Amino acid sequence: MAHSTAQNAVNLLRRLGRSGMVDEALAVFSELDPHKKNTYVRNVIIDLLLKSGRVDNALNVLDEMLLPGSEFRPNDITADIVFTKLLKINGSDWRVKENKIAGLVAKFGKHRVVPNPITLTQLISKLCRSRNIDLAWSVLDDLMTWNGLKDAAPCNALLTGLGKEMEFEKMNLLMRKMKDMNVQPNVITFSILINHMCKFRMIDDALEVFEKMKGEKEEAKAVAPDAITYNTLIDGLCKVGRQEEGLRLLGTMRSDGCKPNTVTYNCLIDGYCKAGTIETAHALYNEMVNEQVVPNVITLNTLVDGMCKHGRISSAVEFFMEMQQKGLKGNSVTYTVFINAFCKVNNIDKAIEFFDEMSKAGCFPDAIVYYPLIFGLAQAGRLDDATSVASRMKAAGFRLDLVCYNLLISEFCKKNKLDEANELLDEMEVVGIKPDIVTYNTLISYFSKMGNLELALKFMEKMTKEACLLPSVFTYGAVIHAYCLNNNTDEAMKLFKEMSATSKVPPNTVIYNILIDSLCKRNEVSSALALFDDMNVNGVKPNTTTYNAILKGLKEKKWMEKALEVMDRMVEQACNADYITMEILTEWLSSVGETAKLKRFTQGYKVSDFAA
Template sequence: MPRKLLPKQVSTFIQTQTNIRLSIEAFLSSPAPHPIPTYRSLLQNLASHGELNQVDTVLSHMRQRHTDPSSHEPAYVSAMRGYSRGARLQDAVDVFERMPLYDCEPSVVSYNVIMNALVDHGYFDQAHKVYMRMVDKGIVADTCTYTVRIKAFCRTGRPHTALRLLRNMAEKGCAVSAVTYCTVVCGFYEMGFISDARQAFVEMLNWGLFPDLVDFNKVLHVICKKGDVFESLRLLAVVMKIGLQMNLFSYNLLILGLCKGNRLNEAVNLLENMHKGMTPDVTTYNTVINGLCKELRVNEAAKYLPKMFNSGCFPDSFTYNIIIDGYCKKGMVQDAFELLKDAVFRGFVPDNVTYGSLINGLCEEGDFKRAVEFLNKSQANGFTPDIFMYNALIKGLCRQGLVLQALEILHAMPDSGCTPDIRTYNIVINGLTQEMHISCS
């Protein structure tokens, strides 16, 4: 790319470029001030690539070369959003607080962005203080302001207050959306106010506001994670009457709800009989497999592995780990090792969860020699055991009265890069105490 381009060409390039390095090079190559949308696009690009350390450089460039500070707000807004999404809330707050120092007074847009960032990170009192400061300055709240405050009320367990504010919005002529209503409905379901949630949902529909699938799935997620299958199916019937069709995410939520609601057979049936054209993904399978393994129906869970391969949906580390752990908990350690062998052949890389399950399984079978050998072999292959694996092994040895072997492992732990914790010592102390009781008797 030529080093010198016209400002308009640079702006177009930055706004359409996905390579962050090239965007920065093009940005710095132009001595002329860029249009504000260019700064905003570059800041968004930096945030999406996690390059937040470059944000101050871009803002400084804008302040030095762009002579109208009052027009800088869109760039500051992008910077605040980027910092917030990158978990750098204090940097977002600093941008907001310094705006007046650079002769750019925040409008309601900036106030909304920083309040939303504070709410998203759980700083509800601080968000309210920012709102009061906005009111004191005579800045009129808009729909977004109300929506952020409603979200804060719902997240602090006050959905009834949120609903009153929502109705107050409508009375003041602010545009009320299905998004805001769904936020309140979610708040009611979270707190267990089922009847109020239903009434709010009906009220939304009576206003002629219909949620899209994304908003409805948010409500469905809240219900399903509580395992309230009856309510999720009731609400689904309501929205299907208004023409809303389920997608794969909806199916996954329902299957999750069925599993949490101890209706595993129905979850299995739903997986096996999804609508034509709807193909289960790894999340669908993992949810059912996890439910089956928790009930020690591991053989049923393992049968889904070939089905996944046949449908082009490949198992991930969670799939293998949950089945291996299920085998171990059911006392089928040899089956777990056979599955591990096949999984490794297919490219699976065992992790702490895998090794921990297998060591626990061997200990439960009383095969401590093999457990120690397996631990040593994993270390020889470059694997570093964690404290949970050591504690499981030491606990198993102590249970069988093999306290001396447990002490040997305890003393060897620091050399393996793992420091014993209070639980480790308590396990060994309990084991020594039991040995003393046996000897004394």
């Protein structure tokens, strides 16, 4: 081998490589006369080794080339071979870490060799995706220091990474460095800056960058915005409610010779729809069609959604039908918008009609479509239909969520269909959805209202001990109500005192009302009055129901003087009397000749110290 020419060595190395004889190729290279191991030969063996996955061997050869004063230095071909192959190493084969590759860029740089712009951009993008922004910055900074960077693409990759991390100061610093080192920003550079500023609602800053981009038209460095730049700014303006400025920018776009496209109009239409200016949105659609800009399904969905959200469902349906006749079909989003809209106005039949039409149109519903239908049907009392839709949802491969189970269980309880509610509870256990406080409260409330104290207490115990959930004020209220319905006010008061003393949930007006009403019905009006005073001490405001219970109890006791004091308190607290209040007081005060005081009370005056 001592007398072999370099070309002969290269030919032999390539033949061995094609035959998969990597060890033999490495042995041939090792035996070569050191003076014949030139850059050309070394590039071939490095390429062969990297293709065979022999990264360590390849880097050993490369290291000799990268030594200061090396006889055979790397060239652009070396850089292309090395960085192209190393950047393709992923996953478990990622033996050459990011720091190693970045270090190689620096070493190549000492020999004034830079990876080509595409490879360098891939490296910077990869570093940014792995959140190694500082290293990406360091790589480009080193290259800029000795004027080794001429293309904007690697800088654009770093700007994208910095933008995702909201590093706007560093983005501006990089732009200054680019200017200092004569790296000319392109339209992508400015669009990246504008895009990230708009994304984080920094619209005025984005407009400033836009003006800077356009404001140097007489200089060679001016960059003409493209449709993407304009669309990004228009979208940003519309998203912060500045659609009028967005519309003016559309005019600027035209005057600059940049043709608006479908995205441009979609951004503006969306902005005006969200602002409730449906007429302007529709006018923009008409302008779009006149300009021969083709609307797409996003245009359709935006207008349909805007109309539906602002109470113009009929117009939305009409527009949808018109678009279908023109060949623009809706998608799952279109049908979902209509289903939601009709459910919100309780037109469940129309919602179901669109649901059925959706499948016929080849648009397959997702879970988001099923939920409003189930809710709408359940709340309309159509539980059989709601259950049917739920079954279709499960058959389509979706499962009900906790909110949906809670709703159905609640509605079944309201209809006294306990078997169906229990079936849903069992199903929740099978699919691994744990009942929450809403589930337990629904069941506790149901059993309490039915007077089934035993089951109400059983579920409360299960809730606290098995599910480790803290009772809410609703839980306590339901159980206290159950005790009262079972004429066990003593236990109700016991739970009330326990709640007041140890629970983090203080009693509310509803709980006081339940107890006051129960005590009055048991003729324990003094105890009811004590609770009534307790409300004032604890800052719990009585409502009309509270006063009605107290007044009814006082009427039974014929405690007129106390009743007049309670009436005064009701006036002081600006608590409005209802028909029950008036029924109690009219019958009582009329029978004892105190109609003048009743009249004064209805006029909002105190009555206890009034002498007719």
